[in-house]
Amino acid sequence: MRPAEPYLPFTRPSIDEETIAGVAEVLRSGWLTSGPQVKAFEAKVSEHCGGRPVRAFNSGTCTMEIALRIAGVGPGHEVITTPLSWVATSNVVLAVGARPVFVDIDPVTRNIDLDRIEAAITPATRALLPVDLAGLPVDRDRLHDIAHRHRLRVIEDAAQAFGSQWRGRRIGSFGDFVSFSFHPNKNVTAIEGGCLVLNDDREARLAEQYRLQGVVRTGYDGMEVDLVGGKFNLTDVAARVGLGQLPRLEEFTRKRAALARAYFERLGSPAFRALGLGLPVADFNDANWHMFQVMLPGERMDVGRAGVMADLHSAGIGTGVHYPAIHLFSLYRRMGWQDGDFPNAEYAGRNLLTLPLFPAMERTDVDRVAEALAAALSRHVRA
Ligand SMILES: Cc1ncc(COP(=O)(O)O)c(C=O)c1O
Numbered sequence: 447m448r449p450a451e452p453y454l455p456f457t458r459p460s461i462d463e464e465t466i467a468g469v470a471e472v473l474r475s476g477w478l479t480s481g482p483q484v485k486a487f488e489a490k491v492s493e494h495c496g497g498r499p500v501r502a503f504n505s506g507t508c509t510m511e512i513a514l515r516i517a518g519v520g521p522g523h524e525v526i527t528t529p530l531s532w533v534a535t536s537n538v539v540l541a542v543g544a545r546p547v548f549v550d551i552d553p554v555t556r557n558i559d560l561d562r563i564e565a566a567i568t569p570a571t572r573a574l575l576p577v578d579l580a581g582l583p584v585d586r587d588r589l590h591d592i593a594h595r596h597r598l599r600v601i602e603d604a605a606q607a608f609g610s611q612w613r614g615r616r617i618g619s620f621g622d623f624v625s626f627s628f629h630p631n632k633n634v635t636a637i638e639g640g641c642l643v644l645n646d647d648r649e650a651r652l653a654e655q656y657r658l659q660g661v662v663r664t665g666y667d668g669m670e671v672d673l674v675g676g677k678f679n680l681t682d683v684a685a686r687v688g689l690g691q692l693p694r695l696e697e698f699t700r701k702r703a704a705l706a707r708a709y710f711e712r713l714g715s716p717a718f719r720a721l722g723l724g725l726p727v728a729d730f731n732d733a734n735w736h737m738f739q740v741m742l743p744g745e746r747m748d749v750g751r752a753g754v755m756a757d758l759h760s761a762g763i764g765t766g767v768h769y770p771a772i773h774l775f776s777l778y779r780r781m782g783w784q785d786g787d788f789p790n791a792e793y794a795g796r797n798l799l800t801l802p803l804f805p806a807m808e809r810t811d812v813d814r815v816a817e818a819l820a821a822a823l824s825r826h827v828r829a
Contacts, residue, residue: 454811455764456802457631457737460698465690472686483682483689490692491626491641496619498643499650502685503657506605506627506640508678510575511538512656513623513642516649517599519544519572526566527575527603528558529773529791535577535603536772545781547571548773550788555727556580556739556798559790560588564596573599578607578617580768581633581736582729586612590621601625605640609633609699609734618643628688633702633734634695636688639680701805702735708809709738709801712816721823722746737768737800740819744797747826751799757822763815764802771795 472483484502492500503509519525521543527536529548536546549566552559558576574593576584584602593600602617604610605627610617618624624643628636644650652673655662660675710728712718724741727733742751755765771791773783785792801815 453762454802456766457804459630459635460805468686472682479681480679481682483685484680487685487688495643500641501653502680503640503678504680507534509625509640509642511541513601514542516652523572524570525573525575528577529771529788531577533772551790553790557584575601577603581606581610581734583610583612583732606736609695611732634691636684639684698805699734706735708812721827738803739798739800742797746828749826754822761818766800768800
């Protein structure tokens, strides 16, 4: 009998020994919280973003909340966003006292449907908050054109899009606010963390205030507080992890793209097509291949997505759900949203399945996933 293969998770960070040694050095240095490593991390991310001002935070969630605050978004305002995202995307709108206005997704890109945005704009709209799901960029030309014509701020939730581009320009190097996450599942990680790309020094100073209790320090002993900030600063330990990851971004992206190509080869076969499996947009120019998500043929299956996930789990393969439609969570239902409001996002929320994809995976792992998925679908899909 073949020995059992190790469990294949849907994602796993690659942290090298040099980074681990660097973290040990930080731990020995006597300075653990925000300090020189955070400054160096911000400088490197800024370099990646064409020199734009960048500030680091302890999550990608608070970066968006702070961007909304800097943009002056609050009670009585609306922010247009997608219902198919990690719930952080719309929770931050609620956190600043504004109302999210969901616009359904485009079923092909699985990102907010740009054709539907303008119909959702009202006099209360202040900002657009699109998401690059799985690292596939929203059309930045159309997005910024809409924002410009309606005088709206844009907060790009590029949590999943670090390393992605739009027509050859790096995400983060242009636009308005751009928010990245460095959660362990992301293409590069800082354990937990985020960065906000800003427009100018004034915004950068405000970001620093919101990051740490609203404090402004001057001289040796001057301290002033003129706004309510929070506790959102990144530690030097986390920043050192991020610094160890950044030089590997291109290598990671190349590896992810190669694995994605292998998935297309395997899952694009007539057999999978007959089973009704939906594939992502094959973007090998701009996407960073943060995730490889397939659409299960829900209406033809005798089990729900969980049944397919259970079969893959039994075959030693981990999968993920990114994400259930936000407006159907009870918190959001209580605010008035209901089934049928955004049919494309709801279908994706039930049927989208994230397959394993991370830089340390091998081509043989893709083969293994394809075989297990074929077996599961053959078992559960009606002809
Ligand atoms: C689309 C999206 N938005 C926001 C976030 C929030 O980032 P974080 O977990 O760093 O707060 C994430 C990641 O978790 C995400 O995937």
